[in-house]
Amino acid sequence: FAKMEVTCSAPQMFTEPHRRGTPLPLNPLVEENRSRANVPNHLLESKVYAKLKSNSLIQAEPAEVHFSGFELDKDYLKMLKLINISSEVMNIHIIPTQTKHFQTSYTKKYRLIPGLAYTVKVQFCPDEWRYFYDCIRVHCKGEENLLIPVHAYPVIDDLHIPPHIDLPAIPLGQSHAIPLRCSCPIDFEFQVFVIQPSEAFSIHPLIGVIPACGEVNIMVTFTPVQYETSQVTIQIVVSQFNTKPFLCTITGSSAPYLGIRYVN
Numbered sequence: 001f002a003k004m005e006v007t008c009s010a011p012q013m014f015t016e017p018h019r020r021g022t023p024l025p026l027n028p029l030v031e032e033n034r035s036r037a038n039v040p041n042h043l044l045e046s047k048v049y050a051k052l053k054s055n056s057l058i059q060a061e062p063a064e065v066h067f068s069g070f071e072l073d074k075d076y077l078k079m080l081k082l083i084n085i086s087s088e089v090m091n092i093h094i095i096p097t098q099t100k101h102f103q104t105s106y107t108k109k110y111r112l113i114p115g116l117a118y119t120v121k122v123q124f125c126p127d128e129w130r131y132f133y134d135c136i137r138v139h140c141k142g143e144e145n146l147l148i149p150v151h152a153y154p155v156i157d158d159l160h161i162p163p164h165i166d167l168p169a170i171p172l173g174q175s176h177a178i179p180l181r182c183s184c185p186i187d188f189e190f191q192v193f194v195i196q197p198s199e200a201f202s203i204h205p206l207i208g209v210i211p212a213c214g215e216v217n218i219m220v221t222f223t224p225v226q227y228e229t230s231q232v233t234i235q236i237v238v239s240q241f242n243t244k245p246f247l248c249t250i251t252g253s254s255a256p257y258l259g260i261r262y263v264n
Contacts, residue, residue: 055140
C-alpha cells in the first residue's frame with residue numbers, strides 16, 4: 001500500500017457485534033496507487049505533504065473533498081479551489097490524485113497572482129461498495145506543502161432518528177420500536193450508548209447490524225416503579241465514515257388503570 005501523509009479518521013470499531021451478512025468494513029481500505037512509472041514526479045517521492053487547509057501562501061477550499069454517498073459506475077464531480085492568499089505572484093505545483101477511481105484536472109497557469117485561484121476538478125467513479133481514499137498534494141516553494149484528503153464512502157440516506165420521542169400512554173411493560181433502515185446493499189454496524197440512564201427504561205439491543213436494504217429495531221421498554229414521568233437519553237452511533245452520533249431523548253409517563261383501559 002502507498003504511504004499516506006496523514007492518518008484517515010476511520011469510523012469507530014465496535015467490539016464483537018452481532019453480524020448479519022458481511023458488514024461494511026470499518027477500517028479504511030486504501031487503494032494501490034497507479035504505477036509511478038506512468039506518473040514520474042520527484043516532488044511526490046522526495047517531499048513531505050502534511051499541512052492541511054492552508055499555509056501562508058495557499059488556502060484550499062474545501063480543506064477536504066468528500067463524496068458522501070454514491071451509486072456504482074456513476075460519475076461524480078467536486079470542485080476544489082487553491083487560492084493565493086499571499087501578496088506575491090507565485091508558481092505552485094499540483095500533484096493530482098493517484099488512484100484509478102479519482103481523476104484530477106485543472107488549467108495550468110504560469111503564474112498565480114494574489115487573490116486568484118486554481119480551480120481543480122475532482123471526478124470519482126466507484127465500482128464497488130466500500131470506502132475510497134486519495135489525496136491532492138500542493139508543493140509550495142519554501143513553505144510547508146499542502147495535503148488535501150479526498151474521501152468517498154457509502155452512507156445511509158434514509159436513517160432518520162428523532163431527537164425526542166414521547167411515548168404514548170401504554171400499559172407498563174409494552175415496548176416502543178425505533179426503526180433503523182438502510183437502503184444501501186451493504187450492512188452497517190451500530191451501537192447504542194445510554195447517556196442519561198433511567199431505571200424506568202430498558203434498551204435492547206445495544207449493539208447490532210442494520211441489514212443491507214433492510215431494517216432493524218431498537219426496542220425501548222418503559223417499566224416505571226411508580227406513577228411519574230421519566231426520561232432516558234441515548235446516543236446511536238452508526239459505522240459509516242464521517243458520521244455524527246444521533247442523540248435521542250425518550251420520555252414516558254405512567255398513570256393508573258392503563259392496563260384495564262387497553263383490555264376494554
